[in-house]
Amino acid sequence: MSPKRYPKKEKCNEIAAAALHLFAEKGYAATSVEQIADAAGIGKSTVYEYFPSKEEIFVHAVNNWIMDLIHRMVEQTRSIENPVQRLNIFIRTVKEVLKVQEPDPKKLFAEIDQQTLMEGGAFYKRRHIIRDMRTRFCDLVADILLDGVSKRVFRPEIARDVSKIAINLLAYLDGIGMHYLIMEEYQEFEDQVDFYIKGFVEAILI
Amino acid sequence: MSPKRYPKKEKCNEIAAAALHLFAEKGYAATSVEQIADAAGIGKSTVYEYFPSKEEIFVHAVNNWIMDLIHRMVEQTRSIENPVQRLNIFIRTVKEVLKVQEPDPKKLFAEIDQQTLMEGGAFYKRRHIIRDMRTRFCDLVADILLDGVSKRVFRPEIARDVSKIAINLLAYLDGIGMHYLIMEEYQEFEDQVDFYIKGFVEAILI
Amino acid sequence: MSPKRYPKKEKCNEIAAAALHLFAEKGYAATSVEQIADAAGIGKSTVYEYFPSKEEIFVHAVNNWIMDLIHRMVEQTRSIENPVQRLNIFIRTVKEVLKVQEPDPKKLFAEIDQQTLMEGGAFYKRRHIIRDMRTRFCDLVADILLDGVSKRVFRPEIARDVSKIAINLLAYLDGIGMHYLIMEEYQEFEDQVDFYIKGFVEAILI
Amino acid sequence: MSPKRYPKKEKCNEIAAAALHLFAEKGYAATSVEQIADAAGIGKSTVYEYFPSKEEIFVHAVNNWIMDLIHRMVEQTRSIENPVQRLNIFIRTVKEVLKVQEPDPKKLFAEIDQQTLMEGGAFYKRRHIIRDMRTRFCDLVADILLDGVSKRVFRPEIARDVSKIAINLLAYLDGIGMHYLIMEEYQEFEDQVDFYIKGFVEAILI
DNA sequence: TATGAATGAGCTTTCATTCAT
DNA sequence: GATGAATGAAAGCTCATTCAT
Numbered sequence: 001m002s003p004k005r006y007p008k009k010e011k012c013n014e015i016a017a018a019a020l021h022l023f024a025e026k027g028y029a030a031t032s033v034e035q036i037a038d039a040a041g042i043g044k045s046t047v048y049e050y051f052p053s054k055e056e057i058f059v060h061a062v063n064n065w066i067m068d069l070i071h072r073m074v075e076q077t078r079s080i081e082n083p084v085q086r087l088n089i090f091i092r093t094v095k096e097v098l099k100v101q102e103p104d105p106k107k108l109f110a111e112i113d114q115q116t117l118m119e120g121g122a123f124y125k126r127r128h129i130i131r132d133m134r135t136r137f138c139d140l141v142a143d144i145l146l147d148g149v150s151k152r153v154f155r156p157e158i159a160r161d162v163s164k165i166a167i168n169l170l171a172y173l174d175g176i177g178m179h180y181l182i183m184e185e186y187q188e189f190e191d192q193v194d195f196y197i198k199g200f201v202e203a204i205l206i
Numbered sequence: 207m208s209p210k211r212y213p214k215k216e217k218c219n220e221i222a223a224a225a226l227h228l229f230a231e232k233g234y235a236a237t238s239v240e241q242i243a244d245a246a247g248i249g250k251s252t253v254y255e256y257f258p259s260k261e262e263i264f265v266h267a268v269n270n271w272i273m274d275l276i277h278r279m280v281e282q283t284r285s286i287e288n289p290v291q292r293l294n295i296f297i298r299t300v301k302e303v304l305k306v307q308e309p310d311p312k313k314l315f316a317e318i319d320q321q322t323l324m325e326g327g328a329f330y331k332r333r334h335i336i337r338d339m340r341t342r343f344c345d346l347v348a349d350i351l352l353d354g355v356s357k358r359v360f361r362p363e364i365a366r367d368v369s370k371i372a373i374n375l376l377a378y379l380d381g382i383g384m385h386y387l388i389m390e391e392y393q394e395f396e397d398q399v400d401f402y403i404k405g406f407v408e409a410i411l412i
Numbered sequence: 413m414s415p416k417r418y419p420k421k422e423k424c425n426e427i428a429a430a431a432l433h434l435f436a437e438k439g440y441a442a443t444s445v446e447q448i449a450d451a452a453g454i455g456k457s458t459v460y461e462y463f464p465s466k467e468e469i470f471v472h473a474v475n476n477w478i479m480d481l482i483h484r485m486v487e488q489t490r491s492i493e494n495p496v497q498r499l500n501i502f503i504r505t506v507k508e509v510l511k512v513q514e515p516d517p518k519k520l521f522a523e524i525d526q527q528t529l530m531e532g533g534a535f536y537k538r539r540h541i542i543r544d545m546r547t548r549f550c551d552l553v554a555d556i557l558l559d560g561v562s563k564r565v566f567r568p569e570i571a572r573d574v575s576k577i578a579i580n581l582l583a584y585l586d587g588i589g590m591h592y593l594i595m596e597e598y599q600e601f602e603d604q605v606d607f608y609i610k611g612f613v614e615a616i617l618i
Numbered sequence: 619m620s621p622k623r624y625p626k627k628e629k630c631n632e633i634a635a636a637a638l639h640l641f642a643e644k645g646y647a648a649t650s651v652e653q654i655a656d657a658a659g660i661g662k663s664t665v666y667e668y669f670p671s672k673e674e675i676f677v678h679a680v681n682n683w684i685m686d687l688i689h690r691m692v693e694q695t696r697s698i699e700n701p702v703q704r705l706n707i708f709i710r711t712v713k714e715v716l717k718v719q720e721p722d723p724k725k726l727f728a729e730i731d732q733q734t735l736m737e738g739g740a741f742y743k744r745r746h747i748i749r750d751m752r753t754r755f756c757d758l759v760a761d762i763l764l765d766g767v768s769k770r771v772f773r774p775e776i777a778r779d780v781s782k783i784a785i786n787l788l789a790y791l792d793g794i795g796m797h798y799l800i801m802e803e804y805q806e807f808e809d810q811v812d813f814y815i816k817g818f819v820e821a822i823l824i
Numbered sequence: 825t826a827t828g829a830a831t832g833a834g835c836t837t838t839c840a841t842t843c844a845t
Numbered sequence: 846g847a848t849g850a851a852t853g854a855a856a857g858c859t860c861a862t863t864c865a866t
Binding site for chain 2: 121199
């Protein structure tokens, strides 16, 4: 609303975006505010005109990034009628997201988890943000599954365990992303996921 | 050979063990060498008699811990004849390992992943150690599966994809551990894993 | 002359007044120009339209405050005929001044002393301002005493030492203000001063 | 007791002593830890081996200094039989203490008062230390006065108000010290005090 | 072997001040 | 006349590492 506020918000996002790349590359601890300032093309102390602390930069940057991610996931899968296709589109979107190189989302997830877990981490006292995000991802998957059940495409008995199934699917995707990040055989990653999903779909199809 | 070498190795392990707990609790970056020395009951500079750097302590500690872990996994599952039971024992051992409180293995895995991924991390130039470990876990699972195939308990067609299946199973276990670490509903963790494994076994049983 | 000049002066005083409260509350060093600007309801850089530096704000603010103080002291005591009563009115005015809560004059005096004494303090190179003020207070007391002598109410021999006596009285008032500021038994403050003054008056009365 | 502790304590005192001079000269805020380190002939970070913060250096330094001051005052006046002489010795010691150039005690008192008064000052949450000190000085004076009363040298009626009298005497000494620090006519300082004390003694002598 | 002591390099953060608009 | 934006300089503090003993 206020005409003054927008440029400030805009710049906040610019700084946060620059920071996100560094955090993904080197991690939170190893990224200095000076590096963030350099990457954003401003002076070190200027950063503090927009954020009260390094921690806040991280939280803001991650928040922006995750919100955008969730938004895209929802958008991509929203209007598709066929549940199997919808599930496939969801998986394709996940794979696409994980394929991005800059900033590498797998590294970011690792960093976020770290900062959520460790005492004194940037998200340690804000787990709720991370939990919310995970919950929303689960809800998205659960929604697709229940939609499939109601359209008599997926087996009716999965309705009862839909939340467990969604969590397990996301846990797998988390884990396999991490695995290939460390193993670095990126080319096999998609095959591997496809193989998993094939079994997954088979198991829930009527 | 040298009679002095043995006590040196012993003490290395003592220090590494003390360090491991701190690394798991607070993370690598937030653990200072002084804290490690205190925990090991020695002077700060004495630590440098046994390790050339903080990084080396981490690598050594993690190495010890993982080697022990793998050894235990192999031991537990080695001599069991029934493939289904063997798989269940494997899963039970994994769950038991993940249940340990001190040092929390889930946090350690997160920290290890972090240090493997991030530029300048302690394992960044030693990914091979972490990869080896993952490979050995995969081999263990693959071994169980192939054993089941050859005993005509598991479907023969899984033999072709045994490596993919093993990787996927471990990825899931990784991911679900992380999930519950962040969501903190520990009590549901075992249920969730059991639910997954039930579907998994059903899918591979003849 | 210039019609613009007057509003400028007005605003200077407004800013200085706002600053004075902050200086009294938190001290010179701990008060930032931003806080002063906020308190004055203007932008930070606008402050620099009216003052060339933070130091100048302090000097101006203190100057205004002290000038007003002296003026009031003189006004209150000017027209009283009876020397004893005049002295009492003077003391009563001092006590009243020291009782003010916002801005606390004792804290201000402490801050002024500090800034006068310490190398690089705001008044370090302008001691003359503070000295002038002290001199004028002394002169006021001396005037009261000499008036009493000439009216044959105070002992004639004090005339010779009138300046010493005045300085000592003011030194005492300074010191006792500070004492009670630190000891925080404000309620006893007036009793203590009255006790002192009683002795003082007895000693100089014929 | 512990043989390790003593050298540490010794060095603490050395650093504190070096710091005291700087604090007296430039004030607490304007003295940087680096300057303290330089003055003590050690590296900046070495200071933090001995003190956890700059504030603690100040508190320690002031504490040492004040304890020594009180000790000397007590020593000087302890064994004197004649109450008038004892009072004079007390005053002489005060004057001597205030005459010291390095570190200037008057400046230090000003700085201590400042740090006691201002929110967030080094002594703000430790007023009790400063109050204790003031109380001990008062007790010393009160002791001298009561001794004089019991020896029938000082008027018996002062016994009732001994505490008030002591406070007033010290307030005066505080104030006059400050006065001459600002006015810088040091040479007149002693005359002025002597003049005051002469009147003071006359008033209490039988 | 063991360590107390020392430190340099680097971090996050603050703030008085400048300047284009 | 007023200010939002930017910043250089400096502060307090941490910590892995070195070294003499």
